[in-house]
Amino acid sequence: MHVNQQQAEAWSVQEVLERWHRLHKGTLLTQMYLNPELRAQLDASQLQCVNDTAEIYRQRLYDLSWFMRQLNEHIAREANKEDKCTGRFWEGRFKSQALLDxxxxxxxxxxxxxxxxxxxxxxxxxxxxxxxxxxxxxxxxxxxxxxxxxxxxxxxxxxxxxxxxxxxxxxxxxxxxxxxxxxxxxxxxxxxxxxxxxxxxxxxxxxxxxxxxxxxxxxxxxxxxxxxxxxxxxxxxxxxxxxxxxxxxxxxxxx
Structure with missing residues (x-):
């Protein structure tokens, strides 16, 4: 897994929200922000709230733990549907090793x-x-x-x-x-x-x-x-x- 934090930090608020919304619904304000007609209705405090939320999403989008969490959830849902059961797909936490050279x-x-x-x-x-x-x-x-x-x-x-x-x-x-x-x-x-x-x-x-x-x-x-x-x-x-x-x-x- 290659994590490019520098690239993620260069994303605009628009790109961060678009990426996050491919996986999640987001909030009412982030949904309004992505709609050009509704974005014009947001006041300064609401826009600041959107920016703060986008920064949280940005950090999650380049976080390895969040990636594994999303992957595990998707696989678990499909596997549980197939096996007609419930529970986690992997029992323990994933193993992460930094490759330094x-x-x-x-x-x-x-x-x-x-x-x-x-x-x-x-x-x-x-x-x-x-x-x-x-x-x-x-x-x-x-x-x-x-x-x-x-x-x-x-x-x-x-x-x-x-x-x-x-x-x-x-x-x-x-x-x-x-x-x-x-x-x-x-x-x-x-x-x-x-x-x-x-x-x-x-x-x-x-x-x-x-x-x-x-x-x-x-x-x-x-x-x-x-x-x-x-x-x-x-x-x-x-x-x-x-x-x-x-x-x-x-x-x-x-x-």
């Missing part, structure tokens, strides 16, 4: 994309159901643009870089495919750095990569990144201890 981002992406193969539900990444790598591979095979529903790959970091994943798409697909072959064979094979430009750029050794991409959740429970970034992250949150330091130091510090 490119190495952590890539390792987590590959770990998720390889889930079906590790579970022996699929044999190749491009055939794995409900994964982003399948959608990306399908678009490449059909010579189409990258899927609009996914954050795009925009190439290696550079000046005036557009928003997106800081890797080459074909390099990522090759890396996931070669890693998936090793995982599928149920043994630790050899992963050549020459065939993995992303690993080469980030300085991740083959053994480190296999451990990251196959055991990500076993190694990390909180924020993930190089030691320096991890310390900065916890200091920014006012934490006295830097959790997960030894694992990040061992697996990511060469990156």
């Amino acid at each position: 490119e190495a952590a981002l890539m390792a987590c992406m590959a770990y998720v994309d390889l889930n079906p193969i590790r579970a022996k539900m699929e044999t190749t990444p491009e055939s794995s159901k409900h994964t982003s790598v399948k959608l990306r591979a399908k678009a490449v095979q059909q010579k189409k643009a990258q899927p609009k529903t996914l954050f795009p790959f925009v190439g290696n970091p550079r000046n005036n870089m557009p928003q997106g994943l800081p890797f080459q798409l074909h390099h990522y697909l090759e890396l996931v495919d070669s890693t998936g072959r090793i995982v599928r064979e149920d043994k630790r094979g050899h992963l050549s750095l020459e065939a993995s430009p992303i690993m080469q750029r980030l300085g991740i050794a083959a053994e480190q990569w296999l451990s990251l991409s196959c055991e990500f959740e076993q190694h990390f429970s909180g924020a993930v990144g190089k030691e320096r970034l991890l310390r900065q992250y916890h200091q920014g949150l006012g934490h006295k201890r830097t959790t997960g330091l030894s694992r990040c130091r061992c697996l990511l510090n060469s990156a």
